[in-house]
Amino acid sequence: MTNRPSARPASDTPPATPTPGPPESPEGYGDPTEFSYPGLWLSAGSLVLFVLAVAGFGRLMHALRGGTPVEFTVGPAGIGVVAALSVATVVVHELVHGLVYHLLGYRVEYGLALNMGAAYAAAFGQFQTRRDNVAVALAPLAVFTVALTPLLTGPLPVALAAFLVLVVNTSGAIGDLYLSWRLLRMPEGTLLYDVDARHSYVFYPES
Template structure:
């Protein structure tokens, strides 16, 4: 059973959750731990950068980077110039895949489980979102919902590292890098979910407030 901080109980100014379903205890507020997410994102980024970068290098060789970097010999020095256009376009494409397609995959799996999905943009957080507001979601359903974008995009983008067109291969690499690092929040939720009892329900009131309802008949 998850131990939640008592300060996470419902307080003044916090949107109210619905009444607990039969057989469930009082709701508790689920919150992301910003320090944990920031710390976890660093090794996740390094692992993705090295792992997929090594794979790209093994498949394509150093030639794949020739389209991105210009090398100029000036006397006793070597100047390496990054082509912002050639790098910028793949990066924009990678961000689009991560921000938009990532959330579309979340929403597709939610719909598979019969949930009404709301898509939108949260300017303050600088992100798109897919959410099932005002609906109970079973813990067991949230595992595939949370992991689907990471798994799906990785499966599709990894073979593209072998495409003999540098801009496509590099774009695929950036997609893998951004998507894997950006999945830190999904991985955090999955980690928290696996510590909760089977049958636990979660309920999103809005983007910042999710409640956890644990069954009363859980064996201690």
């Protein structure tokens, strides 16, 4: 008699992971609406910001240095420096997000969102006001730009490092700018709630 493989018990089938849901709406708020980022459009926007940042900060550096031509070469060591500065920029960018969250009284978590190909500083499991979220989102762009723009007038290695960091930080802020744009179009009093790196919800105040 031929042995036939036994059917796999239904109980052995791993259950589907449920999608994390939002909490109950606070008093005075309607049902939550899911918030998501348009990944493809943000990737295109990041490329546009990169080009604009290179052109804008390049012209600014040229003007601040009295129109003196900037000449340099990048060897193997230079490529390593570029990579290290780029990674450091991303890390400090998220630390600035986290610092502002902390100053505003939120618990902060750091990590990598592989679905978005990005690092994050987040206040998971907490209702966040529209004002606070905009402040957190725009903080790295403001801090880096204000702190590093004067360095474009410094010694050439310093100026080039500042230029690179400004470009990387600006092009990487596309998600922050998108979030701020969306939030500023929402009613005052709107709350944002991040369940995890993949699931966010918006709570609108009832009229």
